[in-house]
Amino acid sequence: MPPLPPPAVQTSGLTRHYGSLAALSQLDLTVQKGDLFGFIGSNGAGKTTTLRILATFLLPSAGSARVLGYDIVEQADNVRRLIGYMPDFFGVYRDMEVTEYLDFFGACYKIPTAQRERTVQDVIELVGLSEKKGALIGALSRGMQQRLGLARVLVHDPQLLLLDEPASGLDPRARIEVMAILQELQRLGKTIIISSHILSELQNLCNRVAIIEKGKMIYTGPVQGVRDQFEAGRVFWVKVADAHERAMDLLRARPEIAGAEWKDGRIRAVLRDREADPGCVAETLVRGGLKLVGLEEEELGLEEVFLRVTRGETQ
Numbered sequence: 001m002p003p004l005p006p007p008a009v010q011t012s013g014l015t016r017h018y019g020s021l022a023a024l025s026q027l028d029l030t031v032q033k034g035d036l037f038g039f040i041g042s043n044g045a046g047k048t049t050t051l052r053i054l055a056t057f058l059l060p061s062a063g064s065a066r067v068l069g070y071d072i073v074e075q076a077d078n079v080r081r082l083i084g085y086m087p088d089f090f091g092v093y094r095d096m097e098v099t100e101y102l103d104f105f106g107a108c109y110k111i112p113t114a115q116r117e118r119t120v121q122d123v124i125e126l127v128g129l130s131e132k133k134g135a136l137i138g139a140l141s142r143g144m145q146q147r148l149g150l151a152r153v154l155v156h157d158p159q160l161l162l163l164d165e166p167a168s169g170l171d172p173r174a175r176i177e178v179m180a181i182l183q184e185l186q187r188l189g190k191t192i193i194i195s196s197h198i199l200s201e202l203q204n205l206c207n208r209v210a211i212i213e214k215g216k217m218i219y220t221g222p223v224q225g226v227r228d229q230f231e232a233g234r235v236f237w238v239k240v241a242d243a244h245e246r247a248m249d250l251l252r253a254r255p256e257i258a259g260a261e262w263k264d265g266r267i268r269a270v271l272r273d274r275e276a277d278p279g280c281v282a283e284t285l286v287r288g289g290l291k292l293v294g295l296e297e298e299e300l301g302l303e304e305v306f307l308r309v310t311r312g313e314t315q
């Protein structure tokens with residue numbers, strides 16, 4: 001059998017210290033070719049540090065990383081040719097026109113003049129800036145500037161895009177437009193890593209995600225798995241006609257129920273784990289001779305799960 005092609009990104013024990021602060025600890029991250037990969041963590045989690053290391057702008061303190069098979073330290077030049085890195089803040093040349101700016105970056109990448117014009121037109125079209133070709137960059141909206149940032153990292157036709165919070169600070173519509181461009185790029189065969197501090201922003205976009213917190217990986221896998229891994233027992237809101245105290249005592253006595261408390265005029269009952277039979281809530285109360293007048297399951301959004309995870313509130 002031929003050897004498997006290398007993953008787009010593979011890190012092993014990747015660690016970075018700033019003085020005594022461990023911004024990144026022993027990170028093992030794998031991103032496959034063709035992934036639209038979400039890299040998620042709250043502010044200060046270590047996302048930018050990781051992306052800067054992968055982009056060869058920052059050296060790791062320990063551990064290693066390969067991008068499309070190339071070592072980010074030993075073979076940094078090869079890595080640079082294959083990636084397009086869009087930092088969280090990039091300076092824009094306000095007095096340059098869109099086309100001029102992209103042509104300038106094309107020249108930096110030594111794309112021959114004859115080919116450059118075509119390439120620049122292609123990327124402008126791809127990110128939907130055709131109508132703004134001749135506009136001064138300083139006059140573009142924030143959303144348009146983000147698109148220009150994307151166009152810029154596409155000029156040298158990289159295989160892997162490292163995008164550091166490209167949707168932050170955009171209004172919802174501009175955000176959706178950026179996401180649509182990313183989906184198109186994935187269809188064109190690019191591998192994309194996009195970071196965000198908002199899990200729900202990426203849940204419909206990415207096929208896989210990694211969640212980091214304080215420099216450590218706490219989850220990697222499909223988006224849906226986040227809920228399965230971190231959501232503790234299901235929560236039910238219960239209303240009984242009277243005898244609330246007795247109802248709570250009966251519920252607490254059941255092994256499947258982790259707790260029952262009085263909240264907002266109702267009883268909040270939490271099952272011990274995902275496997276516990278939710279029927280036990282109603283059964284306990286009815287058997288105890290209580291009059292059940294309301295029973296409703298709490299729907300926990302993915303974002304709420306994420307916030308609990310990153311606040312360390314799980315289990």
Ligand SMILES: Nc1ncnc2c1ncn2[C@@H]1O[C@H](COP(=O)(O)OP(=O)(O)O)[C@@H](O)[C@H]1O
Nearest residue numbers: 018021023041042043044045046047048049050
């Ligand atoms: N140049 C630096 N010097 C010192 N500390 C830094 C530096 N850059 C980042 N940090 C710290 O490292 C941690 C991770 O930061 P960062 O990678 O920027 O996280 P994120 O991008 O997820 O918000 C934070 O605690 C941050 O304050």
Ligand SMILES: [Mg+2]
Nearest residue numbers: 047048049088
């Ligand atoms: Mg950051």
